[in-house]
Amino acid sequence: MHPFSDRLVEAVRVKGNPCVVGLDPRISLMPVFVKSSSAEQTISDFHEIVLDAVAGLVPVVKPQLAFFEQYGIPGMKAFENTVRAARERGLLVIADAKRNDISSTAEAYATAFLSDGAFDADAMTVAPYLGRDSLTPFVTACKQHGKGLFVLVKTSNPGSKDFQDQILQSTGRPLYQSIAASVDELGKEVLGASGYSSIGAVVGATFPEEARTLRSIMPRACILVPGYGAQGGSAQDAAACFNDDGLGAVVSSSRGITYAFGNADISRDAFARSVRDNTLRMIEEVTAAVKAGVAS
Amino acid sequence: MHPFSDRLVEAVRVKGNPCVVGLDPRISLMPVFVKSSSAEQTISDFHEIVLDAVAGLVPVVKPQLAFFEQYGIPGMKAFENTVRAARERGLLVIADAKRNDISSTAEAYATAFLSDGAFDADAMTVAPYLGRDSLTPFVTACKQHGKGLFVLVKTSNPGSKDFQDQILQSTGRPLYQSIAASVDELGKEVLGASGYSSIGAVVGATFPEEARTLRSIMPRACILVPGYGAQGGSAQDAAACFNDDGLGAVVSSSRGITYAFGNADISRDAFARSVRDNTLRMIEEVTAAVKAGVAS
Numbered sequence: 001m002h003p004f005s006d007r008l009v010e011a012v013r014v015k016g017n018p019c020v021v022g023l024d025p026r027i028s029l030m031p032v033f034v035k036s037s038s039a040e041q042t043i044s045d046f047h048e049i050v051l052d053a054v055a056g057l058v059p060v061v062k063p064q065l066a067f068f069e070q071y072g073i074p075g076m077k078a079f080e081n082t083v084r085a086a087r088e089r090g091l092l093v094i095a096d097a098k099r100n101d102i103s104s105t106a107e108a109y110a111t112a113f114l115s116d117g118a119f120d121a122d123a124m125t126v127a128p129y130l131g132r133d134s135l136t137p138f139v140t141a142c143k144q145h146g147k148g149l150f151v152l153v154k155t156s157n158p159g160s161k162d163f164q165d166q167i168l169q170s171t172g173r174p175l176y177q178s179i180a181a182s183v184d185e186l187g188k189e190v191l192g193a194s195g196y197s198s199i200g201a202v203v204g205a206t207f208p209e210e211a212r213t214l215r216s217i218m219p220r221a222c223i224l225v226p227g228y229g230a231q232g233g234s235a236q237d238a239a240a241c242f243n244d245d246g247l248g249a250v251v252s253s254s255r256g257i258t259y260a261f262g263n264a265d266i267s268r269d270a271f272a273r274s275v276r277d278n279t280l281r282m283i284e285e286v287t288a289a290v291k292a293g294v295a296s
Numbered sequence: 297m298h299p300f301s302d303r304l305v306e307a308v309r310v311k312g313n314p315c316v317v318g319l320d321p322r323i324s325l326m327p328v329f330v331k332s333s334s335a336e337q338t339i340s341d342f343h344e345i346v347l348d349a350v351a352g353l354v355p356v357v358k359p360q361l362a363f364f365e366q367y368g369i370p371g372m373k374a375f376e377n378t379v380r381a382a383r384e385r386g387l388l389v390i391a392d393a394k395r396n397d398i399s400s401t402a403e404a405y406a407t408a409f410l411s412d413g414a415f416d417a418d419a420m421t422v423a424p425y426l427g428r429d430s431l432t433p434f435v436t437a438c439k440q441h442g443k444g445l446f447v448l449v450k451t452s453n454p455g456s457k458d459f460q461d462q463i464l465q466s467t468g469r470p471l472y473q474s475i476a477a478s479v480d481e482l483g484k485e486v487l488g489a490s491g492y493s494s495i496g497a498v499v500g501a502t503f504p505e506e507a508r509t510l511r512s513i514m515p516r517a518c519i520l521v522p523g524y525g526a527q528g529g530s531a532q533d534a535a536a537c538f539n540d541d542g543l544g545a546v547v548s549s550s551r552g553i554t555y556a557f558g559n560a561d562i563s564r565d566a567f568a569r570s571v572r573d574n575t576l577r578m579i580e581e582v583t584a585a586v587k588a589g590v591a592s
């Protein structure tokens with residue numbers, strides 16, 4: 001398989017935008033028409049409609065594991081169905097798992113999400129607290145299987161200041177910049193023909209100043225930018241994560257796409273239209289902001 | 297349900313030791329007799345034998361999610377079976393999941409592992425990098441459902457020095473001590489009658505000096521000590537995590553208990569005996585070291 005970074009750059013070029021639709025199954029928020037007695041069926045059906053609506057529009061979807069796991073085994077079956085349905089429609093899949101552990105345990109997580117077995121996504125998110133040696137098994141899996149990694153660097157929540165923003169004596173800079181430097185270093189081993197690395201980072205849309213610095217520390221990283229929309233980040237804020245070539249980042253929205261349809265009694269067609277319209281609006285805002293950012 | 301910390305203290309008293317048997321399913325390492333064509337069956341059967349062998353001996357088991365997830369849906373079904381089988385045998389279950397995320401996503405993980413639905417463990421491990429607000433939904437779930445939390449503070453791997461050991465300008469001390477202070481603070485909200493909190497910490501057995509400092513920063517926390525045995529920590533090292541009352545920590549071993557049986561052609565009875573013998577040896581070493589540590 002081609003390196004993930006090249007597949008991502010190509011998909012962004014083909015679709016003409018860097019937008020990611022987040023898939024956060026919350027059955028209580030879903031339209032009435034989709035609800036059946038089975039959580040697996042309900043979630044899988046809901047996502048099939050969403051995927052049909054967005055497959056022609058965006059390059060990537062991002063299922064969030066937590067929302068599947070909360071439904072137990074039926075939820076995890078729906079995760080498997082959703083990943084398969086997305087890939088069948090030509091979409092790249094980032095498993096938003098925020099996993100991590102050490103040595104053989106990290107290898108097991110890489111096998112779960114980044115091999116061709118088990119859940120078989122194109123990329124996953126991981127947490128960095130355990131240190132560089134905890135990231136290595138994931139990097140190895142990315143090299144072997146053409147998969148991608150997004151390491152949490154600076155998250156979009158207020159609490160990201162508690163530990164991530166702490167200034168280190170050794171560098172005089174915040175912790176998150178040290179982690180970004182590690183991402184850049186690890187990423188050199190997994191560069192694609194596009195010049196981008198398959199080892200990327202998560203940088204929240206709510207801190208554009210920090211994002212500009214992080215962009216310069218990790219020039220080759222693909223940055224996953226959550227926090228656009230419902231979490232308070234604007235398209236202009238997200239644009240700070242892009243390089244001058246208009247590439248190097250993808251921007252994610254979840255609730256603003258799939259749960260912004262109003263009344264739960266909405267029809268299937270109206271729901272699909274709502275998802276499509278919300279996605280088109282996001283694409284317009286994000287591409288305009290990135291263009292303006294590059295021009296400025 | 298009684299607070300997790302009280303249930304843990306009581307279980308340690310009843311069994312007379314603070315040992316945790318880690319359950320890391322790796323089918324390739326299992327005895328031939330247990331292997332069937334189904335990963336779910338193989339893992340579930342393997343763990344039933346292990347659980348029957350250790351249920352009368354130790355207070356807690358710790359299934360490691362990564363090793364289940366690597367087998368996809370059959371692995372997750374085996375996780376569900378294993379948790380149920382452990383609880384039926386009166387064992388406490390710590391889901392070693394190292395999850396975390398923000399706001400409603402953290403709530404979803406708490407629902408997955410700390411409510412009475414989905415996977416229904418007694419406690420889980422979480423990662424702290426996202427900040428204090430990412431831990432709050434888990435703390436709330438612990439309060440509501442009598443469950444417990446173990447926050448990664450100082451892990452047993454060499455790479456734990458990369459970020460965890462960084463000295464912060466604001467405190468002049470390592471990052472992991474700030475996280476320990478947050479664990480202590482959050483833990484005050486979930487104190488049991490035993491004086492211990494249901495908000496605990498993970499502190500690797502490989503750094504006894506650091507463990508003594510952490511014990512004093514978090515006097516009320518239940519500390520989960522991995523890294524005993526296969527990862528190089530000794531029982532004496534692990535003893536540094538205990539309070540003078542001989543309580544306040546549990547020590548975990550995985551491979552040294554379940555995969556130290558020698559030849560894969562071993563019989564079912566001989567395998568069960570090996571698990572029992574390895575567990576008894578661990579109990580002897582750990583209880584002696586804790587007693588010596590308290591006496592010194």
